[in-house]
Amino acid sequence: MLNFASDNESPVHPKVMASLQKANEGFVKSYGEDEITAKVREQLQTLFGPEAKSFLSFNGTGGNIIGLQALAKPYSAIYCSAEAHTLLDECGAVGKHAGAQLIGIPCKNGKIDPEQLEQTIRSGRGIHSTKPGVLSIAQTTERGTTYSREELNILISIARENGLKVHMDGARLANAAAFMGTRDLKAITADQGVDVLTFGGTKNGLMMGEAVVLISPEAAEDFAFVHKQGLQLASKNRYMAAQFEAYLDQDLWYENAQTANRMAQRLWNGLSKISAVELSVPLEGNCLFVKWNQEIHNRLKGNVRYHYWTPEIFEARLVTSFCTSEAMVDEMIALVSDAAV
Numbered sequence: 001m002l003n004f005a006s007d008n009e010s011p012v013h014p015k016v017m018a019s020l021q022k023a024n025e026g027f028v029k030s031y032g033e034d035e036i037t038a039k040v041r042e043q044l045q046t047l048f049g050p051e052a053k054s055f056l057s058f059n060g061t062g063g064n065i066i067g068l069q070a071l072a073k074p075y076s077a078i079y080c081s082a083e084a085h086t087l088l089d090e091c092g093a094v095g096k097h098a099g100a101q102l103i104g105i106p107c108k109n110g111k112i113d114p115e116q117l118e119q120t121i122r123s124g125r126g127i128h129s130t131k132p133g134v135l136s137i138a139q140t141t142e143r144g145t146t147y148s149r150e151e152l153n154i155l156i157s158i159a160r161e162n163g164l165k166v167h168m169d170g171a172r173l174a175n176a177a178a179f180m181g182t183r184d185l186k187a188i189t190a191d192q193g194v195d196v197l198t199f200g201g202t203k204n205g206l207m208m209g210e211a212v213v214l215i216s217p218e219a220a221e222d223f224a225f226v227h228k229q230g231l232q233l234a235s236k237n238r239y240m241a242a243q244f245e246a247y248l249d250q251d252l253w254y255e256n257a258q259t260a261n262r263m264a265q266r267l268w269n270g271l272s273k274i275s276a277v278e279l280s281v282p283l284e285g286n287c288l289f290v291k292w293n294q295e296i297h298n299r300l301k302g303n304v305r306y307h308y309w310t311p312e313i314f315e316a317r318l319v320t321s322f323c324t325s326e327a328m329v330d331e332m333i334a335l336v337s338d339a340a341v
Contacts, residue, residue: 110141
């Protein structure tokens with residue numbers, strides 16, 4: 001069966017698996033005191049700037065929770081897209097563990113509407129409302145779109161004008177960077193004014209793991225305790241770090257994301273020639289949102305795994321990964337073409 005369901009379902013990159021095997025030798029210090037973890041921290045500083053402090057987490061939800069805890073108080077309001085993963089797909093974890101309130105802002109194609117953001121921030125009732133505290137931005141968004149530098153600047157300027165800190169959910173940050181054509185992650189995060197971000201690995205070739213990167217010195221203060229209390233400190237941290245060592249070496253993260261994005265574009269280039277298929281969201285990464293009819297969906301069942309994202313309008317989400325091949329893409333195009341006849 002062809003799989004375009006999620007990059008979460010892809011295998012581990014061979015270089016990452018080899019790095020894990022290499023790390024599996026002898027006894028080393030635990031809880032992040034090992035040499036591999038130290039090297040990864042240096043690698044992440046090279047990517048995000050010399051002041052960046054980094055901690056590894058088991059998954060994106062864990063990374064988002066502790067990252068937001070570094071910025072928010074229990075009485076804080078955290079503003080995010082109305083379609084944000086933190087709001088809709090993390091089982092209320094941020095509210096439970098950080099105590100803060102997530103507030104969804106109307107968006108278009110996953111991107112937060114600046115006017116709506118400013119209006120919502122200023123609509124509070126003082127002590128009777130949660131205090132404006134954090135703006136959380138997903139890059140790429142849940143609809144696969146990528147904020148441009150200009151769009152980020154507008155949103156972050158609004159945040160700063162209103163005294164907010166800025167968090168970035170970068171589960172697919174690598175795909176955003178590849179779409180923007182830059183390997184300079186500092187330029188599209190720290191230099192834009194992001195205080196804390198998660199740098200995704202699981203969706204882009206790792207077995208598990210994200211890196212929580214703290215740019216703001218204030219956010220980094222005592223974060224080691226947040227990391228531990230938040231259940232994200234692995235005792236055998238070398239195995240988390242070994243994955244990132246390979247991932248960051250020679251920009252494997254970028255190479256993987258480029259491949260995934262390129263395969264998504266190839267898929268759309270083929271599907272766009274089929275009159276029964278319509279692109280419903282701009283393609284700006286590795287997530288392709290298309291509309292087709294129920295007949296196509298029925299005929300693909302059993303041959304292709306993907307998410308029927310919005311069934312009432314026959315919208316499907318197709319996701320490519322670093323290991324999606326041209327042959328897989330071409331076979332998918334052929335199946336849809338035959339189903340559309």
